[in-house]
Structures are given as C-alpha cells and as structure tokens.
Amino acid sequence: MTEPVRTIDYGDMSVAIRRFRPEDQEAMLRFARALPEHDLLFVGRDLKNRKVVEAWLSRIDDGHIDSLVAIGPEGIVATSAIIRDPLGWSPHVGEVRLLVGIEMRGRGLGRAMLQESFRIAIDHDLKKLTARMTPDQTGAIALFQSLGFRAEALLKDHVMRRDGKVHDLAIFSHDVARIAAQIQARN
Numbered sequence: 196m197t198e199p200v201r202t203i204d205y206g207d208m209s210v211a212i213r214r215f216r217p218e219d220q221e222a223m224l225r226f227a228r229a230l231p232e233h234d235l236l237f238v239g240r241d242l243k244n245r246k247v248v249e250a251w252l253s254r255i256d257d258g259h260i261d262s263l264v265a266i267g268p269e270g271i272v273a274t275s276a277i278i279r280d281p282l283g284w285s286p287h288v289g290e291v292r293l294l295v296g297i298e299m300r301g302r303g304l305g306r307a308m309l310q311e312s313f314r315i316a317i318d319h320d321l322k323k324l325t326a327r328m329t330p331d332q333t334g335a336i337a338l339f340q341s342l343g344f345r346a347e348a349l350l351k352d353h354v355m356r357r358d359g360k361v362h363d364l365a366i367f368s369h370d371v372a373r374i375a376a377q378i379q380a381r382n
Contacts (some may be wrong), residue, residue: 209267287323291324324369346366
C-alpha cells in the first residue's frame with residue numbers, strides 16, 4: 196500500500212490512514228493511554244505498556260500482524276489490526292481489532308478503518324475474520340454488525356480489569372468472500 200492509504204476530510208480536520216510504523220511507537224502509547232481501560236479489554240494485552248507496543252511492532256515485522264493508524268493533527272486517533280497465525284491450525288482466519296479515540300467516534304472513522312482492514316484480509320487471502328468485544332460496547336457491535344459481522348460466541352467472565360471486575364467477551368465473525376464481493380460491487 197502506498198502512503199497514505201486513505202485521507203478523510205472532516206471539514207475541521209483531515210485524517211490520514213496509513214501503516215503503523217516503528218516511529219509511531221510513542222504516539223501509539225499516548226493514544227492507548229488516553230483511552231478508557233474498558234476499551235482495551237478485548238485486545239488481550241495492555242496497550243498502555245511500552246513492551247506490548249514493541250511486541251506488536253515485532254509481530255508486524257514477522258508478518259503476523261498488519262496494522263493501520265489514523266493520524267489527525269494531534270497524532271494517532273484510531274488504529275486497526277489484522278492478526279494472523281500462519282503457522283497455526285487456522286491460517287485462513289484473521290482477527291480484526293479496532294480502537295477509535297473518543298473524540299473521533301460517530302464520525303465514520305471506525306468504518307473507514309475496517310474497510311481498509313478488509314482490503315488487507317483480502318490481500319492475505321483470508322477466508323474468515325473474527326472480532327472480539329465486550330457485550331456492552333454497543334457502538335462497536337453496531338458498527339461491526341452493519342458491515343456484516345454476526346455473533347458467534349459469548350465467553351462468560353472471560354476478561355478481567357485491573358480492579359478484578361470480570362466481563363463477558365463476545366466473538367463475532369465475517370466471511371471474507373462476502374466482503375470482497377461487496378468491495379468489488381462498490382468499485
């Protein structure tokens with residue numbers, strides 16, 4: 196993909212979507228640290244921790260993660276990733292993760308990030324995408340469902356906050372072939 200992948204003009208600002216690069220590490224830490232902890236529960240690791248972001252970048256280098264960032268005037272305002280395990284039993288499945296800063300929610304940026312992530316999934320010939328979130332993340336659920344994701348599983352008390360409170364984890368999935376057909380129909 197060329198840089199930027201996509202630019203969105205919101206009138207009051209422009210946001211460029213592009214690949215996540217090593218030089219974005221500090222900006223990613225600032226972005227993650229500004230998010231409510233609850234937004235990070237489905238990620239599986241604490242993105243506020245420098246070692247976690249370093250491991251993320253290492254997995255990008257290894258080819259197991261493709262990740263995008265949305266850059267606004269003040270830095271990163273959203274990120275998405277497709278996580279794959281090409282050596283596992285399900286190399287045809289990718290997990291999509293999406294985080295959008297509070298100030299950018301409801302503006303269509305999450306949808307744009309997911310659309311670009313779908314292109315990555317198609318480029319890698321993935322057959323299925325999964326997404327995880329807590330059931331109370333109604334905005335995220337509505338977005339994913341509007342793009343064709345369907346609920347597939349609910350894991351009770353699966354994630355735990357630092358204070359010990361547990362939350363259920365909902366798993367959604369999407370057939371990548373349907374995504375490819377929808378993208379082709381629009382182009």
